[in-house]
Ligand SMILES: Nc1ncnc2c1ncn2[C@@H]1O[C@H](COP(=O)(O)OP(=O)(O)OP(=O)(O)O)[C@@H](O)[C@H]1O
């Protein structure tokens with residue numbers, strides 16, 4: 098019997114608000130990974146970004162998390178994790194992955210009685226009680242992959258860590274061509290085996306920006322967002338002309354941090 102590698106999927110983003118498409122990403126990714134015959138997807142984690150990310154129109158994490166929780170009531174394998182939103186400031190995505198990977202390893206070690214030296218693992222790999230080392234991959238849309246090329250947005254060592262150490266599962270998105278993007282990068286081409294490209298054949302360009310726009314205009318978002326989320330938005334009057342002005346004119350935190358570092362070098 099070939100043992101499958103246990104794998105958890107982590108999606109980082111604003112989720113402002115969560116849409117049905119965000120949940121579809123997980124279902125598409127899980128099917129794809131199972132079809133490889135190599136992986137057993139154990140869980141999906143949604144990590145809403147910290148309030149200090151600085152993106153235009155971002156509403157407080159307490160609301161974004163509550164909406165994700167409502168949306169996931171019908172999922173038995175995807176959960177929301179508030180850790181990133183509870184930190185003092187914005188956390189780089191590579192560090193968010195590190196945090197969740199440590200948690201995965203801790204859980205595994207607890208369930209194997211804490212005796213997992215590498216030698217011991219190798220010895221025991223044929224035992225029925227053997228627990229394979231889990232993997233954690235970043236789940237994202239093709240637009241996020243393409244931002245790797247945006248100057249000053251990602252540290253090179255973080256891109257390396259994401260691609261080499263963890264790996265990506267990247268879902269196609271209208272207007273983005275991840276295959277071409279990978280082809281144009283020597284580094285990504287070299288590590289292509291660690292970037293799982295998932296093709297969404299039932300294409301639609303649903304985005305949180307479109308949802309917020311429709312809500313501001315009093316238009317329906319039914320069947321784009323779960324009813325429970327629509328009710329929550331209505332009850333708390335979350336998306337308004339005012340909320341869309343949040344962080345207006347600000348740079349997002351990763352760009353701000355990089356420009357501070359560049360200025361410090363110039364001094
Ligand atoms: N329609 C889609 N197809 C593929 N990936 C998507 C789609 N919508 C969102 N994603 C992915 O979901 C993750 C979270 O994205 P995010 O919170 O930015 O949502 P969004 O819909 O892109 O919102 P916004 O319009 O505010 O950018 C990202 O990895 C993004 O690429």
Ligand SMILES: NC(=O)c1ccc[n+]([C@@H]2O[C@H](COP(=O)(O)O)[C@@H](O)[C@H]2O)c1
Nearest residue numbers: 109110111146189190191250251252351
């Ligand atoms: N350098 C980095 O680690 C880096 C840069 C830009 C965006 N991100 C993350 O990517 C996600 C992008 O979300 P949005 O598409 O909503 O902006 C967020 O979770 C953000 O924290 C990380």
Ligand SMILES: [Zn+2]
Nearest residue numbers: 110111240304
């Ligand atoms: Zn986005």
